[in-house]
Amino acid sequence: MSLMKYLTAHLPESPGIYVVLNVRDGRRMVGVTKNVRKRATVHFGQIKAGKCQNRLLRRAAELAHFDDFQVICVQEIDGNLRHAQRAMLEYAWAVRLRSCREDTGYNLAAGAHWTPGARFRVTEERMEKFGRYMQLSHVDHWAPINEELLASWCPGVLPNPHVPIGHM
Known part of the structure; x- marks a missing residue:
């Protein structure tokens, strides 16, 4: 086998x-x-x-x-x-x-x-692809993102764990 x-x-x-x-x-x-x-x-x-x-x-x-x-x-x-x-x-x-x-x-x-991290990465990759990227060229888009840091960059995008599934 x-x-x-x-x-x-x-x-x-x-x-x-x-x-x-x-x-x-x-x-x-x-x-x-x-x-x-x-x-x-x-x-x-x-x-x-x-x-x-x-x-x-x-x-x-x-x-x-x-x-x-x-x-x-x-x-x-x-x-x-x-x-x-x-x-x-x-x-x-x-x-x-x-x-x-x-x-x-x-x-x-x-x-x-x-997920918020995935949305953030896709946005960053699109900006880089179309020449509007403002970060350093060596930034790794797929390195783990800290949830609290991401929440400070994109307020309101993290799911609320207290909202029942299906009511989002």
């Missing part, structure tokens, strides 16, 4: 909410998919090749080893749920596991809601 099959053999081939966990530092990414095992295989392949679309996860993969990552199915879901319902479940798990905070997770978006 290959290592990839061994790492994904315990996962269901059904819809679910999953977590990609870096066992070395505890950071995680929450996702939703129609086939957890297939999605885990894709994630492991991307991590191993260093080609993750999520830049925070890619950076972690460069620093860590392939074996430092695990995929865990945290909830199997009904395959007939609408997209909005799946997104709501993903968002709830991302909030619960704090995967949208850059010090504890890799999620750039959860339930179709961009």
